[in-house]
Amino acid sequence: MSNKRTAFFISDGTGITSEALGVSLLKRFDQIEFEKDTLPYVDTIEKAEEVVERINARAEIDGARPIVFDTLVDDDIRKIIASSNALKIDVFGAFLGPLTEELNAKPSEEVGRARIGESSGYEDRMEAINYALHNDDGARTKHYDEADVILIGVSRSGKTPTCLYLAMQYGIRAANYPITEEDIEDQKLPATLKNYREKLFGLTIDPERLSLIRHERKPNSRYATMKQCNYEVEEVELMYRRERLPSMNTTDYSVEEIATRIMVQCNLQRRC
């Protein structure tokens, strides 16, 4: 049996849900290499028929049938996809039965969409994104009163993407403030942060990885040397302990995970 397989994630919407589910299921089969293909907006009979051709062509090339994860709402489109030469993981089909019985209600065929500008947290999300953009990298500190959390850490420890993710996914207003060499030499918390102690969350990272990341940005700079990275990380971790700040080492985590762990550790409630 071939050790390379193809997986399709098919949806009449963005495909983000079927892709996320499919990828996390396939990760469990780490002996096999998967070629992945996400097909969003399969919302007409014609598009569905094209997709079937694509799946069947792939089955021939691979010498093994593809795995198809779908979150299609329309029955006619699902039936067409079901006719392809693939293992079908019909995500909605599997669970709508038990839900219909439990809820004693019929699932609608039309899925309501969240509209831009309408509730479903749109304004909260927008505000949080704008907040993150305007309070990035210590640029402004006068709005820290409005922050839900203020991330601190040395340059390139993951502050900016984490703030943006907190805003986008959870509507959380997250500022960030870089701990510089000067701050470290002072051996105390920067003065601007003192009044916001209860909002601070420290990020740290293994010096080896920090050096790699910094070399990507400024190759062969003093900033990227192991010596400098060792020094900054050691001192900043000392600061977190001395000031008794909650903190986490980001080395082994994705941006999604860092953000979600901060939500839990700081007991933050999502705003959208």
Next chain:
Amino acid sequence: MSNKRTAFFISDGTGITSEALGVSLLKRFDQIEFEKDTLPYVDTIEKAEEVVERINARAEIDGARPIVFDTLVDDDIRKIIASSNALKIDVFGAFLGPLTEELNAKPSEEVGRARIGESSGYEDRMEAINYALHNDDGARTKHYDEADVILIGVSRSGKTPTCLYLAMQYGIRAANYPITEEDIEDQKLPATLKNYREKLFGLTIDPERLSLIRHERKPNSRYATMKQCNYEVEEVELMYRRERLPSMNTTDYSVEEIATRIMVQCNLQRRC
């Protein structure tokens, strides 16, 4: 039967996948109001037992058992959750059987994590986020050569969050340029954009919604009046048609959907 029910999304990770899947399934039952509760990092026996208590308490309060969506990997933890008074939608359990058979391989118990700074697109995503931040709102235009796409549109038509989402989800380098009243009065494409015509994508939005969004930002300003919004939207749509630019009306779509539709319409390939 009660028309209010509680849904739990439980995971040993971030819970983002089980929440996304659960929410899209529950949306189909639009007659019922769901109270939603996401519980990430349920990764010990103790936490699982606390969760069971929480579910059972909720069942009593609601007078109906909750719906539980879980993406738990560990069998012992899953068994504990399964003992709660709920309808269990065991997302992994439902599909691992057919996948195991099809792939002729055993699913691993340990799920490999994407580490920050390691491949899995981390660098591409970071670069794309930085690109979006530095090329937002027409701030800089000299890096347009490196853009995968340049979004244009009137103020508050959704450019910035869409650029950030394109970066975060797809690793796409997206710049954005605001079409101002001056640009409109000139009746032609702003000079800076002329050389990048093939990268341009126009956003538009219904004037009523634009006015609402602008009122949130600057209440009672001329900027937010229906007259001004009507004028700007009409002119910018005329510009898209005259210049034959691809475009979309963002009114009825979430940020995720706008971004994914741009990927499809511009035939962009994800970078992460």
